[in-house]
Protein backbone atom coordinates (compact mmCIF):
# COMPACT_ATOMS: atom_id res chain seq x y z
CA UNK A 346 0.00 0.00 0.00
CA UNK A 347 2.68 2.49 1.00
CA UNK A 348 4.72 1.54 -2.05
CA UNK A 349 1.68 2.10 -4.25
CA UNK A 350 1.13 5.46 -2.63
CA UNK A 351 4.76 6.45 -3.18
CA UNK A 352 4.46 5.49 -6.83
CA UNK A 353 1.28 7.50 -7.17
CA UNK A 354 2.92 10.51 -5.56
CA UNK A 355 5.90 10.09 -7.83
CA UNK A 356 3.60 9.98 -10.82
CA UNK A 357 1.68 13.06 -9.81
CA UNK A 358 4.91 14.96 -9.11
CA UNK A 359 6.08 14.01 -12.61
CA UNK A 360 2.75 15.13 -14.02
CA UNK A 361 2.98 18.46 -12.20
CA UNK A 362 6.53 19.04 -13.48
CA UNK A 363 5.35 18.33 -17.01
CA UNK A 364 2.35 20.67 -16.73
CA UNK A 365 4.53 23.53 -15.54
CA UNK A 366 7.33 22.87 -17.99
CA UNK A 367 7.66 25.24 -20.96
CA UNK A 368 8.46 22.13 -23.00
CA UNK A 369 7.96 18.55 -21.94
CA UNK A 370 8.72 15.73 -24.37
CA UNK A 371 7.75 12.13 -23.67
CA UNK A 372 8.79 8.97 -25.51
CA UNK A 373 9.73 10.82 -28.70
CA UNK A 374 10.82 8.51 -31.51
CA UNK A 375 11.39 9.80 -35.05
CA UNK A 376 12.53 7.83 -38.05
CA UNK A 377 13.27 9.03 -41.58
CA UNK A 378 14.12 5.54 -42.76
CA UNK A 379 14.89 2.22 -41.13
CA UNK A 380 16.95 3.52 -38.24
CA UNK A 381 15.45 6.03 -35.79
CA UNK A 382 17.07 9.50 -35.75
CA UNK A 383 15.60 10.09 -32.29
CA UNK A 384 14.73 7.21 -30.02
CA UNK A 385 12.42 7.28 -27.01
CA UNK A 386 13.52 10.68 -25.76
CA UNK A 387 12.09 12.31 -22.63
CA UNK A 388 12.91 15.93 -21.89
CA UNK A 389 11.49 18.31 -19.30
CA UNK A 390 12.70 21.87 -19.75
CA UNK A 391 13.04 23.95 -16.59
CA UNK A 392 11.07 27.21 -16.67
CA UNK A 393 13.10 30.41 -16.77
CA UNK A 394 16.34 28.61 -17.57
CA UNK A 395 18.63 28.56 -20.58
CA UNK A 396 19.07 24.99 -21.75
CA UNK A 397 21.66 23.81 -24.29
CA UNK A 398 20.91 20.78 -26.44
CA UNK A 399 24.27 19.17 -27.12
CA UNK A 400 25.38 16.22 -29.20
CA UNK A 401 27.40 15.30 -32.30
CA UNK A 402 26.35 15.99 -35.90
CA UNK A 403 23.46 13.74 -36.79
CA UNK A 404 22.57 13.14 -33.14
CA UNK A 405 18.95 14.12 -33.75
CA UNK A 406 18.97 17.57 -32.13
CA UNK A 407 17.17 19.39 -34.94
CA UNK A 408 14.88 16.42 -35.44
CA UNK A 409 13.90 16.44 -31.77
CA UNK A 410 12.98 20.14 -31.89
CA UNK A 411 11.03 19.74 -35.12
CA UNK A 412 9.12 16.73 -33.81
CA UNK A 413 8.39 18.52 -30.54
CA UNK A 414 6.95 21.44 -32.54
CA UNK A 415 4.90 19.20 -34.82
CA UNK A 416 6.89 20.26 -37.91
CA UNK A 417 7.62 16.59 -38.55
CA UNK A 418 5.47 13.68 -37.42
CA UNK A 419 7.08 11.32 -34.93
CA UNK A 420 6.61 7.56 -34.93
CA UNK A 421 5.75 7.82 -31.27
CA UNK A 422 5.80 10.37 -28.50
CA UNK A 423 4.15 13.54 -27.31
CA UNK A 424 5.16 17.05 -26.43
CA UNK A 425 3.44 19.69 -24.35
CA UNK A 426 4.09 23.39 -23.89
CA UNK A 427 3.07 24.60 -20.44
CA UNK A 428 0.96 21.46 -20.10
CA UNK A 429 -1.01 21.85 -23.34
CA UNK A 430 -0.51 20.66 -26.89
CA UNK A 431 1.80 22.69 -29.10
CA UNK A 432 -1.10 23.44 -31.46
CA UNK A 433 -2.92 25.23 -28.63
CA UNK A 434 0.18 27.13 -27.52
CA UNK A 435 1.56 28.39 -30.84
CA UNK A 436 1.57 32.01 -29.71
CA UNK A 437 3.81 31.15 -26.77
CA UNK A 438 6.58 29.67 -28.89
CA UNK A 439 9.24 31.34 -31.00
CA UNK A 440 11.38 29.01 -33.13
CA UNK A 441 14.51 29.94 -35.07
CA UNK A 442 15.51 27.03 -37.34
CA UNK A 443 19.03 25.99 -38.23
CA UNK A 444 20.28 28.55 -40.71
CA UNK A 445 21.05 26.31 -43.65
CA UNK A 446 17.41 25.25 -43.79
CA UNK A 447 16.10 28.71 -44.71
CA UNK A 448 15.98 29.56 -48.39
CA UNK A 449 15.21 33.15 -49.40
CA UNK A 450 14.41 32.97 -53.08
CA UNK A 451 11.75 35.63 -53.12
CA UNK A 452 12.56 39.23 -52.21
CA UNK A 453 11.48 40.19 -48.70
CA UNK A 454 12.63 43.23 -46.77
CA UNK A 455 14.22 42.80 -43.38
CA UNK A 456 11.46 44.82 -41.68
CA UNK A 457 8.82 42.52 -43.22
CA UNK A 458 10.60 39.43 -41.92
CA UNK A 459 10.46 40.90 -38.42
CA UNK A 460 6.81 41.91 -38.91
CA UNK A 461 6.01 38.23 -39.54
CA UNK A 462 6.75 37.78 -35.85
CA UNK A 463 3.91 40.15 -35.06
CA UNK A 464 1.23 38.24 -36.92
CA UNK A 465 -0.28 36.84 -33.73
CA UNK A 466 -0.98 40.41 -32.64
CA UNK A 467 -1.98 41.57 -36.11
CA UNK A 468 -4.18 38.67 -37.07
CA UNK A 469 -4.02 37.42 -40.61
CA UNK A 470 -5.92 40.34 -42.07
CA UNK A 471 -4.87 42.90 -39.50
CA UNK A 472 -3.55 46.23 -40.67
CA UNK A 473 0.03 47.16 -40.01
CA UNK A 474 0.03 50.33 -37.97
CA UNK A 475 2.79 52.75 -37.07
CA UNK A 476 3.24 51.23 -33.63
CA UNK A 477 3.71 47.75 -35.15
CA UNK A 478 6.43 49.11 -37.39
CA UNK A 479 8.00 50.85 -34.40
CA UNK A 480 7.89 47.57 -32.46
CA UNK A 481 9.61 45.74 -35.32
CA UNK A 482 12.29 48.44 -35.55
CA UNK A 483 12.82 48.20 -31.81
CA UNK A 484 13.42 44.45 -32.13
CA UNK A 485 15.90 45.11 -34.94
CA UNK A 486 17.68 47.64 -32.74
CA UNK A 487 17.99 45.06 -29.96
CA UNK A 488 20.07 42.90 -32.30
CA UNK A 489 21.94 45.86 -33.82
CA UNK A 490 20.23 45.62 -37.24
CA UNK A 491 18.12 48.80 -37.29
CA UNK A 492 20.09 50.23 -40.23
CA UNK A 493 19.19 47.27 -42.44
CA UNK A 494 15.39 47.52 -42.17
CA UNK A 495 14.73 48.13 -45.86
CA UNK A 496 17.44 45.78 -47.21
CA UNK A 497 16.33 42.53 -48.90
CA UNK A 498 16.89 39.64 -46.50
CA UNK A 499 18.66 37.65 -49.22
CA UNK A 500 21.23 40.43 -49.53
CA UNK A 501 22.47 40.08 -45.96
CA UNK A 502 25.38 37.98 -44.78
CA UNK A 503 24.62 34.77 -42.91
CA UNK A 504 25.40 36.29 -39.52
CA UNK A 505 23.25 39.33 -40.26
CA UNK A 506 20.37 37.07 -41.31
CA UNK A 507 20.75 35.19 -38.05
CA UNK A 508 20.32 38.44 -36.14
CA UNK A 509 17.19 39.28 -38.14
CA UNK A 510 15.65 35.89 -37.33
CA UNK A 511 16.33 36.56 -33.67
CA UNK A 512 14.62 39.96 -34.05
CA UNK A 513 11.59 38.21 -35.55
CA UNK A 514 11.56 35.81 -32.60
CA UNK A 515 11.72 38.78 -30.22
CA UNK A 516 8.79 40.43 -32.00
CA UNK A 517 6.68 37.35 -31.22
CA UNK A 518 6.94 38.08 -27.49
CA UNK A 519 6.88 34.37 -26.81
CA UNK A 520 7.50 32.63 -23.50
CA UNK A 521 9.49 29.76 -24.95
CA UNK A 522 12.33 30.44 -27.38
CA UNK A 523 13.72 27.50 -29.34
CA UNK A 524 16.84 28.20 -31.39
CA UNK A 525 18.67 25.70 -33.53
CA UNK A 526 22.37 26.66 -33.52
CA UNK A 527 21.96 30.42 -33.15
CA UNK A 528 25.75 30.92 -33.10
CA UNK A 529 26.65 28.81 -36.12
CA UNK A 530 28.93 30.74 -38.45
CA UNK A 531 28.60 34.12 -36.72
CA UNK A 532 31.53 36.28 -35.64
CA UNK A 533 32.44 37.00 -32.02
CA UNK A 534 30.59 40.34 -31.96
CA UNK A 535 27.38 38.78 -33.29
CA UNK A 536 27.69 35.88 -30.88
CA UNK A 537 28.01 38.36 -28.02
CA UNK A 538 24.99 40.34 -29.27
CA UNK A 539 22.90 37.18 -29.54
CA UNK A 540 23.86 35.77 -26.15
CA UNK A 541 23.14 39.14 -24.51
CA UNK A 542 19.66 39.14 -26.02
CA UNK A 543 19.03 35.54 -24.95
CA UNK A 544 20.21 36.24 -21.42
CA UNK A 545 17.98 39.30 -21.19
CA UNK A 546 15.03 37.10 -22.25
CA UNK A 547 15.94 34.59 -19.55
CA UNK A 548 16.31 37.38 -16.99
CA UNK A 549 12.81 38.53 -17.94
CA UNK A 550 11.51 35.08 -16.98
CA UNK A 551 11.40 33.53 -20.48
CA UNK A 552 12.68 30.07 -21.24
CA UNK A 553 15.41 29.59 -23.83
CA UNK A 554 16.41 26.28 -25.42
CA UNK A 555 19.25 26.34 -27.94
CA UNK A 556 21.11 23.68 -29.87
CA UNK A 557 24.74 24.47 -29.19
CA UNK A 558 28.01 23.06 -30.54
CA UNK A 559 30.75 25.02 -28.84
CA UNK A 560 31.48 22.99 -25.71
CA UNK A 561 33.90 25.62 -24.41
CA UNK A 562 31.12 28.20 -23.85
CA UNK A 563 28.43 25.93 -22.40
CA UNK A 564 29.17 26.72 -18.75
CA UNK A 565 29.33 30.45 -19.45
CA UNK A 566 26.12 30.66 -21.50
CA UNK A 567 23.74 28.03 -20.13
CA UNK A 568 22.07 26.93 -16.92
CA UNK A 569 21.07 23.42 -17.99
CA UNK A 570 22.26 20.93 -20.56
CA UNK A 571 20.52 18.13 -22.43
CA UNK A 572 22.95 15.63 -23.93
CA UNK A 573 21.68 13.53 -26.80
CA UNK A 574 22.95 10.99 -29.27
CA UNK A 575 19.78 9.55 -30.80
CA UNK A 576 18.81 8.67 -27.23
CA UNK A 577 18.97 11.07 -24.29
CA UNK A 578 22.29 10.64 -22.49
CA UNK A 579 21.96 13.02 -19.53
CA UNK A 580 20.04 16.15 -18.52
CA UNK A 581 20.17 18.71 -15.74
CA UNK A 582 22.11 21.69 -14.39
CA UNK A 583 25.46 22.35 -16.07
CA UNK A 584 27.35 21.90 -12.80
CA UNK A 585 25.97 18.36 -12.32
CA UNK A 586 25.64 17.04 -15.85
CA UNK A 587 28.24 18.73 -18.05
CA UNK A 588 30.99 16.30 -17.10
CA UNK A 589 33.79 14.61 -19.04
CA UNK A 590 32.13 11.28 -18.41
CA UNK A 591 28.77 12.35 -19.85
CA UNK A 592 30.46 14.00 -22.83
CA UNK A 593 32.37 10.81 -23.56
CA UNK A 594 29.10 8.91 -23.41
CA UNK A 595 27.51 11.44 -25.80
CA UNK A 596 30.31 11.79 -28.34
CA UNK A 597 32.03 8.45 -27.89
CA UNK A 598 35.25 8.35 -29.86
CA UNK A 599 34.21 11.38 -31.91
CA UNK A 600 35.58 13.89 -29.45
CA UNK A 601 39.17 14.54 -30.45
CA UNK A 602 41.94 14.52 -27.85
CA UNK A 603 42.64 18.24 -28.18
CA UNK A 604 38.97 18.99 -27.71
CA UNK A 605 38.89 16.85 -24.58
CA UNK A 606 41.91 18.70 -23.19
CA UNK A 607 40.35 22.11 -23.68
CA UNK A 608 37.22 20.75 -22.03
CA UNK A 609 38.99 19.69 -18.87
CA UNK A 610 39.04 23.36 -17.94
CA UNK A 611 35.43 23.98 -18.97
CA UNK A 612 33.66 20.99 -17.43
CA UNK A 613 32.85 20.13 -13.86
Ligand SMILES: Nc1ncnc2c1ncn2[C@@H]1O[C@H](COP(=O)(O)OP(=O)(O)OP(=O)(O)O)[C@@H](O)[C@H]1O
Nearest residue numbers: 377378382400401402403404405406407408409443
Ligand atom coordinates in the same frame (compact mmCIF):
# COMPACT_ATOMS: atom_id res chain seq x y z
N1 LIG B 1 14.80 15.05 -43.97
C1 LIG B 1 15.59 14.02 -43.67
N2 LIG B 1 15.51 12.86 -44.36
C2 LIG B 1 16.28 11.78 -44.05
N3 LIG B 1 17.15 11.77 -43.04
C3 LIG B 1 17.26 12.88 -42.30
C4 LIG B 1 16.50 14.06 -42.58
N4 LIG B 1 16.82 15.00 -41.67
C5 LIG B 1 17.75 14.45 -40.87
N5 LIG B 1 18.02 13.18 -41.24
C6 LIG B 1 18.95 12.26 -40.58
O1 LIG B 1 18.54 12.12 -39.23
C7 LIG B 1 19.65 12.15 -38.36
C8 LIG B 1 19.50 13.28 -37.38
O2 LIG B 1 19.56 14.51 -38.07
P1 LIG B 1 19.45 15.91 -37.35
O3 LIG B 1 19.40 16.96 -38.39
O4 LIG B 1 18.32 15.88 -36.39
O5 LIG B 1 20.83 15.96 -36.53
P2 LIG B 1 21.48 17.12 -35.70
O6 LIG B 1 21.81 16.57 -34.37
O7 LIG B 1 20.63 18.33 -35.75
O8 LIG B 1 22.85 17.35 -36.48
P3 LIG B 1 23.70 18.69 -36.80
O9 LIG B 1 24.54 18.93 -35.58
O10 LIG B 1 24.53 18.30 -37.97
O11 LIG B 1 22.75 19.80 -37.08
C9 LIG B 1 20.89 12.25 -39.25
O12 LIG B 1 21.42 10.98 -39.42
C10 LIG B 1 20.35 12.81 -40.54
O13 LIG B 1 21.11 12.38 -41.63
Ligand SMILES: [Mg+2]
Nearest residue numbers: 406407408443
Ligand atom coordinates in the same frame (compact mmCIF):
# COMPACT_ATOMS: atom_id res chain seq x y z
MG1 LIG C 1 20.88 20.19 -36.52
